Amino acid sequence: MERIYYDHAATTPLHPEAAQAMLTVLQGPPGNASSLHSFGRDARKLASGARDLIAATIGCRPDELVFTSGGTEADNMALRGVMEAQAASGKRHLITSAVEHHAVLKECERLERGGYEVTYLPVDGNGIVSVNSLREALRDDTGLVSIMYANNETGTLQPIAELAAAAQERGVPFHTDAAQAYGKLPITVRELPITVRELPVSLMTLSSHKINGPQGIGALYVRQGTPLQPLLVGGSQERKRRGGTENLPALAGFARAAAIAAEELEARAVRMEELGSLWIRLMRKASGGTAVVAGHPDLRLPGIVSLMFPGIDRESMLMNLDLAGIAASGGSACTAGALEPSHVLSAMGVPEELANTAVRFSFGLGNTTEEMELAALRIETFLGRNRKSS
Ligand SMILES: Cc1ncc(COP(=O)(O)O)c(C=O)c1O
Numbered sequence: 001m002e003r004i005y006y007d008h009a010a011t012t013p014l015h016p017e018a019a020q021a022m023l024t025v026l027q028g029p030p031g032n033a034s035s036l037h038s039f040g041r042d043a044r045k046l047a048s049g050a051r052d053l054i055a056a057t058i059g060c061r062p063d064e065l066v067f068t069s070g071g072t073e074a075d076n077m078a079l080r081g082v083m084e085a086q087a088a089s090g091k092r093h094l095i096t097s098a099v100e101h102h103a104v105l106k107e108c109e110r111l112e113r114g115g116y117e118v119t120y121l122p123v124d125g126n127g128i129v130s131v132n133s134l135r136e137a138l139r140d141d142t143g144l145v146s147i148m149y150a151n152n153e154t155g156t157l158q159p160i161a162e163l164a165a166a167a168q169e170r171g172v173p174f175h176t177d178a179a180q181a182y183g184k185l186p187i188t189v190r191e192l193p194i195t196v197r198e199l200p201v202s203l204m205t206l207s208s209h210k211i212n213g214p215q216g217i218g219a220l221y222v223r224q225g226t227p228l229q230p231l232l233v234g235g236s237q238e239r240k241r242r243g244g245t246e247n248l249p250a251l252a253g254f255a256r257a258a259a260i261a262a263e264e265l266e267a268r269a270v271r272m273e274e275l276g277s278l279w280i281r282l283m284r285k286a287s288g289g290t291a292v293v294a295g296h297p298d299l300r301l302p303g304i305v306s307l308m309f310p311g312i313d314r315e316s317m318l319m320n321l322d323l324a325g326i327a328a329s330g331g332s333a334c335t336a337g338a339l340e341p342s343h344v345l346s347a348m349g350v351p352e353e354l355a356n357t358a359v360r361f362s363f364g365l366g367n368t369t370e371e372m373e374l375a376a377l378r379i380e381t382f383l384g385r386n387r388k389s390s
Pocket of ligand 1: 009010069070071072073075101103148150151152177178179180207208209216217218
């Protein structure tokens with residue numbers, strides 16, 4: 001049976017050109033970018049070429065990027081790094097939202113245990129944070145605001161430009177976790193001659209494996225002048241903001257994947273719109289009209305479709321999907337094999353019983369409409385069986 005992968009929000013297949021870029025480095029001569037000899041100089045050149053490419057995709061200066069081990073480390077670094085720096089001037093209050101990724105929420109909990117204060121902004125039924133609620137929550141001792149760009153469970157997009165502007169008006173740095181949005185939407189942090197308007201964010205999280213790059217690498221964009229303490233200390237890499245020898249093969253793969261995503265941005269967006277809306281239509285039909293989309297109807301990444309199937313237990317749905325060769329996700333963290341209730345859907349006010357039927361399908365490279373028709377037929381078969389037996 002042909003296996004079908006609809007879990008691109010979890011991770012994506014490595015682009016063949018990214019794989020090739022990595023292989024070239026892996027099979028090439030050794031080189032530590034901090035060494036002074038010619039091998040080291042070659043490694044440094046390679047790292048800075050990759051840095052330039054990635055910087056160009058968001059319109060920032062190359063030295064405003066700090067490479068990390070992925071989105072999780074970038075989120076941790078943004079929150080802890082900025083709050084520790086801000087604490088020196090008595091700012092120990094942080095604002096975030098109730099629907100963030102755990103890489104943000106768990107760091108918030110850890111900061112709270114360390115004596116920081118965190119405000120969790122609510123979201124409406126579509127999963128959106130209101131700009132007014134942020135304005136009301138901002139205080140003189142607020143050191144940072146962190147609100148995600150696109151939600152990893154529902155794809156819902158936040159009004160980041162307006163939220164970041166509200167923080168900026170009060171002189172508070174704004175971080176956005178763009179792990180899901182980067183490479184899928186035009187995101188420019190500085191005015192470039194020919195592109196969209198500037199996004200007034202101070203920090204932004206990027207992750208490589210969500211855009212067909214390798215796993216285990218990401219970056220934190222840090223606008224020049226933003227206060228930040230390093231998370232990892234040791235060598236003086238990344239301008240003393242993150243100690244540790246650069247992961248050159250991963251960096252080369254990330255840069256190649258980022259450049260391709262930027263080149264193909266528009267074509268991919270059109271494709272995702274086509275696939276996402278087709279999937280919604282097919283799933284409505286397969287469920288006898290009962291499937292409901294979670295998240296904002298329009299302000300969403302089209303490639304992430306979270307569907308709730310009333311009356312159908314999520315674990316049996318995922319098991320049946322797996323038996324049908326279709327990879328999708330429960331949409332929330334899996335702990336010891338058990339699905340936890342989704343904090344995102346619960347913050348949106350979705351009743352627990354309905355939330356527990358949510359399955360996230362996410363699309364990307366390699367998916368086709370023909371394959372979708374096939375997947376939908378397989379799903380229709382077991383949903384039909386389920387309806388008959390109940
Ligand atoms: C919104 C969001 N933030 C952060 C992360 C963590 O990124 P990484 O897997 O690169 O650590 C993810 C990955 O699932 C994500 O979706």
